[in-house]
Amino acid sequence: MIELRELSCGYGKKPILSGVNLIINKGELTCVLGKNGSGKTTLFKTILGLLPSMGGNILYDGKILTSYSGKGVARLISYVPQAHGTPFPFTVLDVVLMGQYIHTSGMFGKPQRQNIEKAIKCMEVLGIESLMYKNISKISGGEKQMVFIARAIAQEPSFIIMDEPTANLDMGNSIKVMKVAQLLKQKGYGVIMNTHMPDQALQFADKVIMLKNGKISNIGDPQQVLKSNTLTDLYNTPIEIIEGFTSNGKSRKLLVTL
Numbered sequence: 001m002i003e004l005r006e007l008s009c010g011y012g013k014k015p016i017l018s019g020v021n022l023i024i025n026k027g028e029l030t031c032v033l034g035k036n037g038s039g040k041t042t043l044f045k046t047i048l049g050l051l052p053s054m055g056g057n058i059l060y061d062g063k064i065l066t067s068y069s070g071k072g073v074a075r076l077i078s079y080v081p082q083a084h085g086t087p088f089p090f091t092v093l094d095v096v097l098m099g100q101y102i103h104t105s106g107m108f109g110k111p112q113r114q115n116i117e118k119a120i121k122c123m124e125v126l127g128i129e130s131l132m133y134k135n136i137s138k139i140s141g142g143e144k145q146m147v148f149i150a151r152a153i154a155q156e157p158s159f160i161i162m163d164e165p166t167a168n169l170d171m172g173n174s175i176k177v178m179k180v181a182q183l184l185k186q187k188g189y190g191v192i193m194n195t196h197m198p199d200q201a202l203q204f205a206d207k208v209i210m211l212k213n214g215k216i217s218n219i220g221d222p223q224q225v226l227k228s229n230t231l232t233d234l235y236n237t238p239i240e241i242i243e244g245f246t247s248n249g250k251s252r253k254l255l256v257t258l
Helices: 040-048 071-077 092-103 113-126 141-154 171-186 198-204 228-235
Strands: 001-009 012-026 029-033 056-059 077-080 159-163 190-194 207-212 217-222 239-245 249-255
Touching: 012 040, 012 056, 012 217, 029 040, 029 171, 029 198, 040 159, 040 190, 071 077, 071 092, 077 141, 092 113, 092 141, 113 141, 141 159, 141 171, 171 190, 171 198, 171 228, 190 228, 207 228, 217 228, 228 239
Parallel strands: 029 190, 029 207, 077 159, 159 190
Antiparallel strands: 001 012, 001 056, 207 217, 239 249
């Protein structure tokens, strides 16, 4: 369990978020929602230890996170960035192996056979083992995102943070990524992600966190928290949630703007 107690975070002396109290559980998918500049990425960077907190505490199973070494934090939490350009001609296997670096020994962390086998197994979990020897810069955005997720799994963490994992992806690849996030949750990882698509939280998340004006404005079960009035207030634009039915008769809630 990761617990945030009265956490304040920001840059320099300027706080972006304050008074954040939150519990992130293993086996749970948590979605963070908020407008641009609301502090989603700042919160993630602070949890990862990339930004020092400005107040409060971050605890992992009751132990303050700052008491862990860099490698210790990496064994707890891994990070999946948005799909981005890769200027170096690494193969997909090279990139996934980077996640195993903290499990190697020696000064330069040269991967051994067991590290390579674990990296391959991570690719197999996501069904991308056929990309193993391809240049990372030559594959599609959706494939690249799967590679970054495989690298995060290769760290063998308990928690995985995803920073807008479906940004710039088409609908098909976005759905694939969200289904992988669900798969990771089912395998026992604690997954926390931010998104500009509240319908993803409504469909896939176990918990939703809404950030506004430097605070958590709402937190809880998406079916209870994501309402027309709360979303309209969060995004400052009229939004309604309506109920529809799929072709097989299943009920689905849909978000529409007015």
